[in-house]
Amino acid sequence: MKKQVSTNEEFKRGAWKPEEDLILKRYIEANGEGKWTTVSKKSGLMRSAKSCRMRWKNHLRPNIKHGQISEDEEDLIIRMHKLLGNRWSLIAGRIPGRTDNEVKNYWNTHLSKRNLNHQGQSMNSVNFNCKKRRSMVSDTNDTQTISIVSTKQQDESNIFNGSDERVDAQLSNPSSTTSTSSGAEEVNAVQRYATSTTPDNSAAGDTLKIISEEEIYSCWLSDEPTFYVPFVPSLDYSILPFDSLDNNYEDCWTNKLRLHDLVED
DNA sequence: AAGATACTCAACCGCTTGGAA
DNA sequence: GTTCCAAGCGGTTGAGTATCT
Structure with missing residues (x-):
């Protein structure tokens, strides 16, 4: 696309030619991916490390799908x-x-x-800037908290092991309504769920924080999850960016989310 | 036919992150 | 603890192409 830009700098810029692609492809096939400064120097390409990496990653690497997005x-x-x-x-x-x-x-x-047009209709239709997510999760004005009055000392003593009863209770929280741009009222479809201040052995007196589905997702996706959440069968675990689909999502949700911010009334 | 405008997307840029020294 | 550097990320740019007038 970009025309070749004449430059006095060390590296060539602009659109890659087929012969350059071939050189880069052969070099990486022979020497492996990574060490892009070495690739840049030793491949014979007068391209920067960044340029080589980008060209490989976006165009030359195997299994790249080109063409129409389905x-x-x-x-x-x-x-x-x-x-x-x-x-x-x-x-x-x-x-x-x-x-x-x-x-x-x-x-x-x-x-x-x-x-x-869809943005703003839900409080959770937020662009989660990576660095803002934690504060967003903990600062949201719409957060509610409830306290556990009692828990049974059997399965439900740990509400975070996937108790359907508990999950159903959270799903029954009333949905809010929001105004659309056209002025009409519509049901906000965002469901609310409970989290915990502790991963295990939740007991009477524990405080639960009511959060949205999106907050659960963003919490999981953040490097430092801020609270524990129950396994919620209705959530779409398949969208989570795990390396392998073989992951046990239930285990991930119930065991790996860690608490950083205690929730208080 | 030709110029203007809009659209597409490859490539670049600057910033952040994480690991090594 | 700090500095340095490679790698990765998201935002932006601008040439090429398509469509409109």
């Missing part, structure tokens, strides 16, 4: 973006063969305008 892929992008915001690499990680650059471009050219 409806399924588009749907996934929209759903993921609603939850994650502009975290393109995370989104792309859930769409085999697509790169973050491609997803980003597709969003900016095809989807951003279409989805603009």
Whole structure:
């Protein structure tokens, strides 16, 4: 696309030629991926390490899917973006063969305008900036807290082991209503769930924090989860960016989320 | 036919992160 | 604890192409 830019700098810039692609591909096939400064120097390409890495990652690496984004892929992008915001690499990680650059471009050219009108209708349709997510989760004004009055000393003594009874109770929380841009009232579909201040052995007196589905997702996706959540069968665990679909999502949800911010009334 | 405008997307840029020294 | 550097990320740019007038 970009025309070759004449430059006095050390590295060549602009669009890659087929012969350059071939050189880079052969070099990486022979020497492996990574060490991009070495690739840059030893491949014979007069390209920067960044340029080599980008070209490989976005165009030359195996299993890259080129061409039209399918409806399924588009749907996934929209759903993921609603939850994650502009975290393109995370989104792309859930769409085999697509790169973050491609997803980003597709969003900016095809989807951003279409989805603009939907933003703001839900308090959770927030672009989760990576660095803001933690504070958003803990600072949200819409947060409610409840206290456990009693718990049975059997299965339900730990409400975070997937007790359907407890989950159902949370699902019954009333949904809020919001105004649309057209002025009409519509039901906010965001469900609310309970979290805990402790991972295990929740007991009477524990405080639960009522949060949204999106907050659960964003909490899990953050590097430092802020609270524990129960396993909620109705959530779509498949959208989470695990490396392998073989992960036991239930274990992940019940055991791995850690508490950082105690919730108080 | 030709110029203007809009759209697409590859490539670049600046910043952040994480590991090694 | 600090500095340095490689790698990765998201935002932006701008050439090429398509569409409109």
